[in-house]
Every structure is written in structure tokens, then in C-alpha cells.
Amino acid sequence: MPSLDATAPSGGGAGIVQGQSVKTRSGALSRGGGPRMRRRRVPLLAPWAFITPSLLLFAVFAFAPIAVAVVLSFQDVQLFGGGTFVGLDNYQAMLTKPLFWTSVKNTVVFTLGTVPTSAGLGLLLAILLNRKLPGRGVIRSLYFLPMVVSGVAVSLVMVWIFNEDNGIVNAFLQAIGAPRVSWLSSPHWAMVTVVIAVVWGRIGFCMVTYLAAVQSINPALLEAAEIDGAGPWRRFTSIIWPLLSPTTYLLIVLNIVFSLQAFDIIYVMTGGGPGFSTTVLVQYIFRSAFTDGNMGYASAIGVFLVAVLLALTVVRNRLARRTDDLS
């Protein structure tokens, strides 16, 4: 039975040339591309029949709306009304509006606040929890659990925990003699609170990904280093960290993508406020579309954001290719 392994060469058509035996990147002979295959009748309709249900749904609910959004970005269109073409006006408006730049800045701050913290804590936990410890399974579960809690539920709990008058955090601060904090009503702290809520839900993901990578390190390597007298810190810096670097790169890119798309928690916890202090780009798009009713403008910001995300994907793919070459 095949395991859920991703060892097979994926995507990109493994460079099969008819009649020749071509080596794929992993070095194995490419299956199914050889002369043996050619004698057989190749089913032409079956694959299309198999992808039709998905393709149909993609066409209606993904490709079409994306295309429409791109068209809308060049139009002046009020909520669900007809539009008139205005060329690049929406993009020009975007670049000149201060609120756009505020939300870009907030997005950068939010991303810088969430990405290194969740990746760093994930790495630390993966390494510490990879060793044999009493109750390791239970402790791991404690860190994993937040992954299944919905954004709305997380937000409501966090709003309650960080409530200024009746929340447990401020009560705790007061009990230890520290000053109370306006967690959600001061522009500065609101961003901090939102970042805490998001990191809480994301540590488990980073830990899972790192754990899979840590477990794939050959233990003999670490044992050999230990016999040679390398302490834990030395083993980490000289063996574990370099071997994990592909995972680190990928996790950072993925986390940036998540942060650029993060919406639920900010929407429920602060609604982008106080003022516009937690308005990130997706929040701004939603606001422009539904509060201001300016579909064309919202779509232009959306196209800009998707362009950034696709650029990140290109980076990610470059990294993945480099990873393949290394292994």
C-alpha cells in the first residue's frame, strides 16, 4: 500500500521523451513513459471525465470570479451596479490614498509580528518535544489543539481574556502589581493582541512541519556527533539547523502567505480598529467592497495583493527546486 509520501516526482511532467529512457530528478527511470506504454491504447477521454467535476466547479467558483475581479479592477463600479471602464484609475487611487499605505504598513507589522515568532517557537518546540519525555504525547497535543479551533472562536475567547475590565490577563497583571493594559482599545496594543491570538493558533502548524523535518534527520549523525563530544548546542548549530534550513525557508514563505491572507481573527477581534490601527490589506479590501461599496477599487487592491502572493510562490518554488537538488 502506498504511503502518503511525496517521494514521487511531482508535477512539472517529469521530462519524458518518447522512446528514450529519461532520468527524472530523483534518479529513477521514469515509469510509463517508455516504449512499453506506447503499444497500449492510451485512454483519451477517461482523464477528462475524471477531472470534469472539479474542473466545472473551479470554472464557476474560482476561475470566473477571479477573471471578473481583474476586469472590475479597471472599472468604476458601485455595489452590484453596472460599471464603466476607467483604465488604471483604481490603481492610481490606491497608490495615492493614505489608508492604503496605512494598511500596507499594518500588514508588514502584522507579518513581522507573526511569522518569526510562530516559526521560532515551532522550531524550539519541535526540537524539545522530539526527545523522549514523560507524557510527550499529551504535551504535544496541548500545542496542536489550537489548530482546530475556528478563527471566530479564537477571537471571542481572546476578546474575553484580554477584556480591559473583566479579563483574566489584566486581573493577573494587577495581582502581580503590574499596570493594567488597554489591550484592545489602544492602537498600539490592539496590534499586539491580534498578533498573540494569531500566533497562538499557528504555533502548532509550525511545530508539526518542523517535527516532520526533525524526524527525518538520521539519528546516527547526531549519535556520531555526540560520541565525538559535541554538546546539545553544538549538535543543533552544526547539524540540525543546517539540515532544517530548507524547512525554515518554506515555513517562512508559507507563514507570510498565511499572514497576508489572515482575516477572521482581525475582523472579529478589532474589525480593523481602533481607528485603522489593525486594518491589514485583506481587511481593507473587504471594507472597501462592503462598507464603502466600491467594488472596482477593492478589486484593484485585491489584484495587487494576489500579485504579491504569486511572487512569493515563485520564490517558494525556487526554494523547493533547490531543496530537490540538495537531496
Add this chain to the structure above:
Amino acid sequence: MTVLTRTRPVSVADQKTRAKRRSKPRNERMTVGRWFVWALLLAGGLVMFFPVYWVFVTAISPGGLAQSAGFSLWPRRINLDIFAQAFRAQPVGTWMVNSLIISVSSVLISVFISLLAGYAFAKYRFRGRDALFGLMLMTIMVPIQVIVVPEFVIISKLGLVNSNWSVILPSAAQAISIFMAKQFLTAIPDELIEAARVDGTSELKIFLRIVLPMSGPLIAVLTILTFVWRWNDFVWPLVALQTANKFTVSVGLNSLNGAYAHPWDQVMAVTLISMVPVIIVFLIFQKQFVQGIAESGLK
């Protein structure tokens, strides 16, 4: 083109051999330093668990354990009647049923069509295959906020606004599920499929009788992930569902936000109820869930 992680996922077989290798005693003594690390990890774990605990404690304390009169970590009195009250005050039961119908239907449709498409991408060669696959994967990068308006127009043209289908259909085809199915099904030996083809078995029967029975682990992972994703969905249901009796539990929960209208014990009671199904799924299928997360690169 692969958009998502391939961080050398751990196969079950791998884990077994590794466990065997590990079971040799290799300096597993608990030293003072180790106990210290252990205590820190446990403390961190408890902090991570605290919000979930706090939902529960707030729900069962009369008045929601407000901290105005000093700091306390557990309730002095317990009031379990709050759950019955929450069900009476809000259509929580209806929301749960809606969420359940939507999540289960989504799982059934999504897992089946993802397997079909993943199989086509893994085992057939056809014109435009890689381009199509890349195009599907690209949709992962498009935040829902960007397409929510055109999507709404399409749903209303189809006459589906405010129905369960308006939530089920748009999220049924998931690029990430197709990607995972393709990765898994590529590993099925071509010889098996070829042999059946020689025997004159139709392509559909090959899929149903040979491929499907071998896909148990894949189906398990996709089922669990899809269920959790759909149960927790928020933005799209928020736009597509418009009356309280059609809400999913996430949308319903959001409608309670605004602390002045609703007492915290009630809000937390509904929050707790909304989390119960996914927490149960997580506790039972933690292994598959974690494995799925590690492989898909999505949470």
C-alpha cells in the same frame, strides 16, 4: 509546479523503523536539566491550553467569572444550566445542524471529486495537464476577499443565496486536496492499472475497484482536514448566508460578538458548543490530522 510544502513527510513505515531504532537506550535518562525543560514545556502547553479551558470555565460560572473582584482561576459556583439557556436564547441547535449538513456534504463531495481529479493528474497524460494543474494550484493564492463579490453575483444568478448549497458548492473543489490526492496516487504501481486495462476493465472500474480500495489513508486524511476546514469556514458563509436560521455555527457565533448585548457566560457557552465537534475529531484522529497538516502545508 508545486506550490505547497514538500517537507519530507514522515510515512507510517518510516515512523516504525525509526521507533525501533529509537527504542535502543540512548541516553534517555532524565537529568535535572531535562526535568527543567520538561517543566517548561508542560507550563507552555498549559498556557496554550488555557484559552480552551477558559471558554469552558467561563461558560459554567454564573456571571462568566468576571475578574472585576480580583483574580481567580476557577469558579466558586458552577451553573450547568447555561447550555440549556444558550440553546433557548439563540438558534444554536439550528446552527449546529446547518454546520453539520454543510461540513458532511462538503466532505462527501470534495473527497470524491478530489480523488478522481488527483487520479487523473497522477496516472494519465493528456494535453494541458500540467498547465491545468498549475492553474488550479494558483487559486490557493487568491484570498477569498478578492473574489467574494463576483462569487456572490454568481451564487445569486444560480438562485442559491442563503441556502446550504451556496456554501457547499464554492468550496467543494479544493486545489490542496487534489494536490494531496495526486501525490498519494502517483505511488500506486502502474503495473496494477496496466494489468487491469489488459484484462479489459473499464477506466472507471479500475478507479473504483483498484485505486479506491488502496486509498484508505488518503481518504482518512482528506476527510478529517476537509471537515475541520469547512466547520471553521467564516468569510464566505458570512456573505452567502443572510438569515439567522441559515447561519453556520461560525457565522452565528460572530453574530453574538458585541459584548454588551450578550453576557459572557452565554457567549462562551456557544463558543464551547461550536468547538466540540472539531475537538472530538481532533482527539480521535490526531495522528491523521497532524500528518495531513505536515503534508499539505496548510492548516
